Amino acid sequence: MSARQFDNLCKYLSEKYPNSFASWLLGKPITVGEVIKSELSIEPIRADSVTFLRTEERILHLEFQVEVDTNPPLPLRMLDYWVRLHRRYRQPVTQVVILLKQPAKATVIETEFSLENTRHSYQVVRMWEQDPAIFLEDTALLPLATLAATQEPEKLLTQISQQISNIESLEQRQDVAICTQLLAGLKFKKKLIRQFFREEIMQESVIYQDILQKGLQQGLQQGLQQGELAVVVRLLTRRIGTVPQEMRSLIEVLPLPQLENLAEALLDFTNLSDLVTWLEANRD
Numbered sequence: 001m002s003a004r005q006f007d008n009l010c011k012y013l014s015e016k017y018p019n020s021f022a023s024w025l026l027g028k029p030i031t032v033g034e035v036i037k038s039e040l041s042i043e044p045i046r047a048d049s050v051t052f053l054r055t056e057e058r059i060l061h062l063e064f065q066v067e068v069d070t071n072p073p074l075p076l077r078m079l080d081y082w083v084r085l086h087r088r089y090r091q092p093v094t095q096v097v098i099l100l101k102q103p104a105k106a107t108v109i110e111t112e113f114s115l116e117n118t119r120h121s122y123q124v125v126r127m128w129e130q131d132p133a134i135f136l137e138d139t140a141l142l143p144l145a146t147l148a149a150t151q152e153p154e155k156l157l158t159q160i161s162q163q164i165s166n167i168e169s170l171e172q173r174q175d176v177a178i179c180t181q182l183l184a185g186l187k188f189k190k191k192l193i194r195q196f197f198r199e200e201i202m203q204e205s206v207i208y209q210d211i212l213q214k215g216l217q218q219g220l221q222q223g224l225q226q227g228e229l230a231v232v233v234r235l236l237t238r239r240i241g242t243v244p245q246e247m248r249s250l251i252e253v254l255p256l257p258q259l260e261n262l263a264e265a266l267l268d269f270t271n272l273s274d275l276v277t278w279l280e281a282n283r284d
Helices: 003-016 018-026 074-089 139-147 153-165 170-184 190-194 209-213 217-240 245-252 256-268 272-281
Strands: 034-036 050-054 059-065 093-099 112-115 118-121 123-126
Touching: 003 018, 003 050, 003 059, 003 139, 003 170, 003 217, 003 256, 018 050, 018 059, 018 093, 018 139, 050 074, 059 074, 074 093, 074 112, 074 118, 139 153, 139 170, 153 170, 153 190, 170 217, 217 245, 217 256, 217 272, 245 272, 256 272
Parallel strands: 059 093, 093 123
Antiparallel strands: 034 050, 050 059, 112 118
């Protein structure tokens, strides 16, 4: 998976479980009234890995990042989002950048935009410094536990797998397991991940045996294609409901680059017509 896809996976989780994410980041029980679409007017910009949550008192802007260096620079983007959000909703805006992967030691992690008389600050959460306990206690946050601080990775993965096995709903258990495994790939080797998750669930994620066992580039490409397809179909089902077979057949023949584009675009879908429109616009 690319860095952007990891970011978008977190966007998917935060929009599916907005109350859990808002309560974690604001430090108190929060009820989210609205998940705001990730496109802002005033010369619209598309925010691929951004979640905007609206409570009674404020807007919560979550920015998920694997890479610290972005174009345009992250501080400028945060200022831009703040101005657009405040101008549109006239509410206080709390901004949190959630860094999923620890950068190189020499990397400077900025927490504000500063230029002449303009200064704008935002919060930064470094996942590798977080206590995993809070994530282990909430099913919605469980996938993030893989990225938290630990000196005993096997013990942490054991705790996570046990918590997943306790989820009563089979559908939710599989969904959380897949998201957990995908995020774990940012930090742990596939061999270690496979030790703690059931094989039948593993086969539904992008950590496929085809990827792990085939050394040839063709086999790797096929494994990636199948893994991306599995994730896309599952996310589409969560966003718009059951995908008709004729639509699924069109998706199954998409090349890997288009599947990756669809994985990003579907996070803004609200109904089946959005998928139909996208497929028509992306025909060869």
